[in-house]
Amino acid sequence: MSKTIVIGSDHGGYNLKKVCIKALADWGYTVEDQGPDCLDSCDYPVYAAKVCERLKDDPAKLGVLICGTGQGMTMTANRLGVRAALCTNEFMARMARGHNDARCLCMGERVTGQGVALDILKVFLETQFEGDRHQRRIDLIDTVSK
Numbered sequence: 737m738s739k740t741i742v743i744g745s746d747h748g749g750y751n752l753k754k755v756c757i758k759a760l761a762d763w764g765y766t767v768e769d770q771g772p773d774c775l776d777s778c779d780y781p782v783y784a785a786k787v788c789e790r791l792k793d794d795p796a797k798l799g800v801l802i803c804g805t806g807q808g809m810t811m812t813a814n815r816l817g818v819r820a821a822l823c824t825n826e827f828m829a830r831m832a833r834g835h836n837d838a839r840c841l842c843m844g845e846r847v848t849g850q851g852v853a854l855d856i857l858k859v860f861l862e863t864q865f866e867g868d869r870h871q872r873r874i875d876l877i878d879t880v881s882k
Contacts, residue, residue, distance in 0.1 A: 741861070742790040742799045744770035744783035745845075749802030749809075751775075752845035752853055756800060759854050765861075784812035791818050791839055798861065799840035806844035813840050819874075824848055826859045833863035835870045 741760050745753035750772065760767045770786035772778050780803045787799045799818065801809035806822045813820035820840035821832035824847065832838035841860045843853050865871075 739764065740766045740768060740794075740797050742768045742770060742787050742797055743801075744787040744799075745772065745802040746780035746783055746804075746809075747772065747775050747777050748780075748804030749806075749843070749845040752843065752848070752850060753800075753802050755850050756802070756853065756857055759857065763858070763861075780808045781812045784809050785816060787840065788813050788816040788818045795839075797839075800857065801840055801842045802845055803842075804844055804846040806842040806847070810842040813842065823856050823860065825852070826855055829856045829860040830863050833860055834866045837865040837870065837874055 743753055743757060757767050757769060768790060770790065771783055784801055787801055791797055791799045801813060801820065803809045810820050810822040818840050819836065819838050820842050821828065821836060821838035822842045823829040823832055829841065841857060843856065848856070
């Protein structure tokens, strides 16, 4: 897996995004910040699309999207074809990567404290996809969604 993390937020997730960027740099990751660069009100789908575009360019990269609740970013990323998971605890992050091969972690700044968010982020990044029966189930997603 790449040591490059693509990250984006809206105004509701801006402060947590900055905390995550610092932690990622401290942990040795290269961070591609897709914006925004201020707290001005903005539209989450725009930034989700920027992150998803970068993830589609390089299947080895992982992404992080943060908005107020994480819901909007998650819905947008999945709609754009990037398997994204809204995680509110470490177990969800572990399962999202290990069983669902999620490539994008979504979190909500208004519902997840900074300490918990960093724990979730670390688990998400350190967990590897288990493959096997889980790959078969992921492959079924495209089959049943048509």
